[in-house]
Amino acid sequence: MPIKISDDLPARRTLEGEGVIVMRETDAGRQDIRPLRIGLLNLMPNKISTETQLARLIGATPLQVELTLVRMTGHVPRNTAADHMAAFYRPWEAVRAERFDGFIVTGAPVERLPFEEVTYWDELRRVFDWTQTHVHKSFMICWAAQAAVQHFHGVPKHDLAEKAFGVFQHRNRSPSSPYLRGFADDVAVPVSRWTEVRRKDLPREGCLTVLADSDETGLCLLDDPSCRSLYMFNHLEYDTRSLADEYSRDIEGPGSARLPLNYFPGDDPARQPSNTWRGHAHLLFGNWINEIYQTTPFEVAHIGADATPSVEAAA
Numbered sequence: 001m002p003i004k005i006s007d008d009l010p011a012r013r014t015l016e017g018e019g020v021i022v023m024r025e026t027d028a029g030r031q032d033i034r035p036l037r038i039g040l041l042n043l044m045p046n047k048i049s050t051e052t053q054l055a056r057l058i059g060a061t062p063l064q065v066e067l068t069l070v071r072m073t074g075h076v077p078r079n080t081a082a083d084h085m086a087a088f089y090r091p092w093e094a095v096r097a098e099r100f101d102g103f104i105v106t107g108a109p110v111e112r113l114p115f116e117e118v119t120y121w122d123e124l125r126r127v128f129d130w131t132q133t134h135v136h137k138s139f140m141i142c143w144a145a146q147a148a149v150q151h152f153h154g155v156p157k158h159d160l161a162e163k164a165f166g167v168f169q170h171r172n173r174s175p176s177s178p179y180l181r182g183f184a185d186d187v188a189v190p191v192s193r194w195t196e197v198r199r200k201d202l203p204r205e206g207c208l209t210v211l212a213d214s215d216e217t218g219l220c221l222l223d224d225p226s227c228r229s230l231y232m233f234n235h236l237e238y239d240t241r242s243l244a245d246e247y248s249r250d251i252e253g254p255g256s257a258r259l260p261l262n263y264f265p266g267d268d269p270a271r272q273p274s275n276t277w278r279g280h281a282h283l284l285f286g287n288w289i290n291e292i293y294q295t296t297p298f299e300v301a302h303i304g305a306d307a308t309p310s311v312e313a314a315a
Helices: 011-017 047-058 082-088 121-134 143-153 242-252 278-295
Strands: 036-041 065-071 089-091 100-105 135-141 158-172 186-196 209-214 218-224 229-232
Touching: 011 047, 036 047, 036 278, 047 065, 047 082, 047 278, 082 089, 100 121, 100 278, 121 135, 121 143, 135 143, 135 278, 143 186, 143 218, 143 229, 158 242, 186 209, 186 218, 186 242, 186 278
Parallel strands: 036 065, 036 100, 065 089, 100 135, 135 229
Antiparallel strands: 158 186, 158 209, 209 218, 218 229
16 A cells, blocks of 8 residues: 655655655545554654655555654744645644554754753653553654653763764664564664663663664664654664765864764765665564554554553643
8 A cells, every 4th residue: 555645745756756656645535444644743954855764664565654744833943944844744732632553753953952951842742741642653763762761761861972973783682573573683774863872771670672782883773662662763764865965064064074984985975875774774664564553443543542641641
């Protein structure tokens, strides 16, 4: 089955050109099937690029998926046109009464700030609590993953002496996990962050399971069954040139820029990098969608019905 996105979303043309089956809203309405409802709270500065990357991955499954783009209610993005945001995004306050089979929260360019200094921190905390009563399974990426483990488990993030930047080998620590079905023992993963979550800070009761990590860059992927969430601290969703684009922005900014490691052939930025992670990106998101499909209630109204709402989520 295809992914259902807005007819005019810029990602549509890119995905159709790649052979991803994209269903028009009018055609989806004629099918006698309940699509999986997936929400994407996009905090990345390049919204269109991130929309395309994630729609590509969740649209590659054999299931019909309805993607809803969500933004923070009180935050005005500076890097995406206002007409794009108005046409394709809904504020979280407008969707908080709805229920989703899956919900993704991306990274954000705020990781070097203390959490409480992020302008939308209070609202994001309410979003996290809301996922416990209105979302079947969540997927948090990069800074959002760090924010979620801090919110739910009190796990701190730590500044790095220099940016962790490049493509690094990660070890599959839980081959029996349904989320790592089909994964190799070693997986190449793009990394781009100034902070980290450390294994020694994880709760001792073992409510978080390490699925993948690296000797060079530490924790990569955690499973949190108690909150029905995956936490990915890195960027399997990245395109081939995402790190190259970040490097170009870095060298134009103040201070020194670090070359992404293990990425450009011969460490030459003029040469085209090779995408060594694409297959595992599709596996991870495909496995996540499959787990949602196997376990979510058929009636959308029943999602989260057995959960106990927190004080903030119920407010």
